[in-house]
Amino acid sequence: MFWGFQLEFMKGMRTKKLWAVLLIIIGLYIPVFYLMKQEDITNELEAIAVMIRFSSQTALFFLGILAIIFGAGAINKEIEDGTIRIALSKSVTRLGYILGKYSGQLVVFGVALLLTSFVTLAGLQWVGVSVSKITADVFLLNVLLLLTMLEFIAIGYIISTFVRSSGASLGVALGVFFILYVLLPTVVSYEMGKNLPENLSMEELNDYTANYYTKYLFYSPSAQFSVILDAVNEYKEVTKTIEINGETHTYRDYTAEYAGIGRAMRKRAVNVALLVVMTLVYLGIATWRFLRMDLR
Amino acid sequence: MIMITVENLVKAYKDVRALDGLTLRVPHGVVYGFLGPNGAGKSTTILSLLGLVFPQEGRIELLGEEVFRDGKFNEGNLVKAKARIGYMPEHATLWEFLTPMQTLDIIGRAFRIPKAEREKRAEEILKLVNLWEVRNKKVGKFSKGMRQRLLLAQALINDPELLILDEPMTGLDPTGIAEFKEIIREQRKAGKTVFFSSHILAHVEEVCDTVGVIVKGRLILEDSIENIKREFLKKAGYTIIIETNRPVDWSSAPWSVTPLGENRYRVVSPEDIREELHDYVASQGAKILTMQVKEPTLEEIFLKLVK
Numbered sequence: 266m267f268w269g270f271q272l273e274f275m276k277g278m279r280t281k282k283l284w285a286v287l288l289i290i291i292g293l294y295i296p297v298f299y300l301m302k303q304e305d306i307t308n309e310l311e312a313i314a315v316m317i318r319f320s321s322q323t324a325l326f327f328l329g330i331l332a333i334i335f336g337a338g339a340i341n342k343e344i345e346d347g348t349i350r351i352a353l354s355k356s357v358t359r360l361g362y363i364l365g366k367y368s369g370q371l372v373v374f375g376v377a378l379l380l381t382s383f384v385t386l387a388g389l390q391w392v393g394v395s396v397s398k399i400t401a402d403v404f405l406l407n408v409l410l411l412l413t414m415l416e417f418i419a420i421g422y423i424i425s426t427f428v429r430s431s432g433a434s435l436g437v438a439l440g441v442f443f444i445l446y447v448l449l450p451t452v453v454s455y456e457m458g459k460n461l462p463e464n465l466s467m468e469e470l471n472d473y474t475a476n477y478y479t480k481y482l483f484y485s486p487s488a489q490f491s492v493i494l495d496a497v498n499e500y501k502e503v504t505k506t507i508e509i510n511g512e513t514h515t516y517r518d519y520t521a522e523y524a525g526i527g528r529a530m531r532k533r534a535v536n537v538a539l540l541v542v543m544t545l546v547y548l549g550i551a552t553w554r555f556l557r558m559d560l561r
Numbered sequence: 562m563i564m565i566t567v568e569n570l571v572k573a574y575k576d577v578r579a580l581d582g583l584t585l586r587v588p589h590g591v592v593y594g595f596l597g598p599n600g601a602g603k604s605t606t607i608l609s610l611l612g613l614v615f616p617q618e619g620r621i622e623l624l625g626e627e628v629f630r631d632g633k634f635n636e637g638n639l640v641k642a643k644a645r646i647g648y649m650p651e652h653a654t655l656w657e658f659l660t661p662m663q664t665l666d667i668i669g670r671a672f673r674i675p676k677a678e679r680e681k682r683a684e685e686i687l688k689l690v691n692l693w694e695v696r697n698k699k700v701g702k703f704s705k706g707m708r709q710r711l712l713l714a715q716a717l718i719n720d721p722e723l724l725i726l727d728e729p730m731t732g733l734d735p736t737g738i739a740e741f742k743e744i745i746r747e748q749r750k751a752g753k754t755v756f757f758s759s760h761i762l763a764h765v766e767e768v769c770d771t772v773g774v775i776v777k778g779r780l781i782l783e784d785s786i787e788n789i790k791r792e793f794l795k796k797a798g799y800t801i802i803i804e805t806n807r808p809v810d811w812s813s814a815p816w817s818v819t820p821l822g823e824n825r826y827r828v829v830s831p832e833d834i835r836e837e838l839h840d841y842v843a844s845q846g847a848k849i850l851t852m853q854v855k856e857p858t859l860e861e862i863f864l865k866l867v868k
């Protein structure tokens with residue numbers, strides 16, 4: 266297994282895969298920092314809120330596509346090139362090879378996201394945000410992104426072992442990504458909206474959504490990622506009064522208080538666990554297939 | 562020791578039966594030429610040996626280890642056997658972004674060869690295959706012949722007892738082929754066993770001790786080249802072409818004779834009949850001016866067999 270890892274890691278470095286990932290992330294982040302600077306955001310909680318919004322939209326989208334595409338070419342491209350026949354004619358097992366390969370990609374993405382964390386912190390400091398209180402959150406955010414990417418890679422591996430041509434698997438990967446990222450979450454949200462109980466508080470609504478997503482979207486990494494991040498804020502109910510034409514009215518309102526990514530991960534521990542468990546399930550399916558396939 | 566034992570191997574890809582009960586045996590220390598036309602199942606056989614494709618039935622033993630039986634590979638034995646085997650695939654690319662040195666280094670690691678020894682072997686091998694000059698150039702910039710040499714080099718890194726080469730000489734120029742054959746001969750001298758496939762007879766002719774011919778997934782012949790030729794002559798007979806000084810009447814001759822035009826004849830007989838031919842022609846009051854005995858080329862034998 267260690268050899269497969271070495272080989273993949275070396276490939277990641279030499280083919281500049283790592284740097285490609287990093288460049289894409291940084292390319293995405295630079296405009297965000299510029300905007301923050303223009304808007305003069307110096308409050309750390311506001312800043313992390315912007316980063317989270319950005320991660321759960323833009324970064325998740327691009328990195329998700331990147332991850333599923335990396336995965337989708339992992340095996341079939343090697344069969345086309347013949348490198349896998351060379352590799353597996355050596356003194357290694359198939360199981361060790363695929364797990365080593367996956368770990369290699371894990372480390373490449375891990376390093377990329379670790380570096381991203383540092384870039385983010387540097388960027389925030391450049392904007393003028395004091396980062397001492399949100400340093401841990403920046404790292405946790407990237408850990409969550411990493412877990413999500415790893416699940417997308419594993420889904421890519423399944424595609425890569427079932428679709429023989431690497432060209433076709435690219436198309437399939439994009440299709441699967443669209444289904445998991447947009448189509449099914451939209452359908453599930455729509456269904457949820459139809460059955461939504463009335464009079465839910467914000468916290469209750471959030472929990473309700475999370476439940477729905479856990480039940481019906483447990484297989485979608487991006488859906489789990491967003492459901493976890495939905496819990497970063499704590500909503501406090503306050504009763505407010507307002508005077509209209511001399512009469513006082515009372516109404517319910519919410520104040521959102523940033524409670525941190527640690528809190529979100531604890532509160533949505535099931536969804537964090539789903540990210541990990543489903544990754545293992547997907548990887549298991551891909552491995553099962555890989556151990557049986559003709560490598561020509 | 563028997564280095565490769567294959568018994569009744571069956572491999573079907575969806576609807577194509579690529580191996581149809583293949584049986585063959587490669588003893589220690591020989592150079593075995595595995596011959597067959599395109600699509601005969603040569604690559605399928607080799608890929609099956611290494612566990613790269615899954616046959617459905619049969620048995621495979623490599624270097625005394627049983628690696629396949631009852632439709633299953635024994636991964637433990639396979640890994641053990643692979644440690645002592647070098648394999649050169651048919652048209653594969655190596656990692657384009659690595660240099661020959663780096664390629665041999667990473668492959669050496671797969672065999673857990675210590676660093677110092679890896680470097681020493683890499684140098685020896687790159688010199689052997691004539692890539693030492695370009696050892697630090699990226700493979701992406703290599704010509705086809707250079708890639709082919711590197712493919713051979715990577716097969717040699719673990720100093721294998723058994724070399725399995727799939728069409729190793731396609732794409733090489735005549736010098737390259739000569740060098741390749743020399744390497745194969747040296748391997749045999751060093752006591753190694755070489756199993757290589759080809760559909761080009763010239764590649765096989767001067768280096769192989771034994772030839773196996775596979776057609777449609779079955780081994781139809783396995784013998785030394787000399788024996789194959791002798792057998793073929795026995796079956797197909799001698800073909801002698803003669804030219805005489807005047808027409809000859811063949812009606813009382815015991816052989817089958819075809820006139821080829823102006824006093825030229827083709828005589829076919831199961832035995833060597835050169836002397837008898839002289840006597841017969843003389844008895845007809847004529848003289849033989851030229852006589853040409855046609856030995857079958859391996860090509861002809863091959864074409865006959867494949868039909």
Ligand SMILES: Nc1ncnc2c1ncn2[C@@H]1O[C@H](COP(=O)(O)OP(=O)(O)OP(=O)(O)O)[C@@H](O)[C@H]1O
Pocket residue numbers: 561574575577578579597598599600601602603604605606651760
């Ligand atoms: N992936 C595959 N799917 C279906 N059929 C296949 C596949 N690979 C090979 N075959 C078929 O199996 C048969 C044997 O192929 P194989 O590559 O073993 O032949 P070969 O003797 O190596 O030929 P060549 O000299 O062209 O390399 C052929 O008929 C081929 O079409």
Ligand SMILES: [Mg+2]
Pocket residue numbers: 603604605651727728
């Ligand atoms: Mg072939």
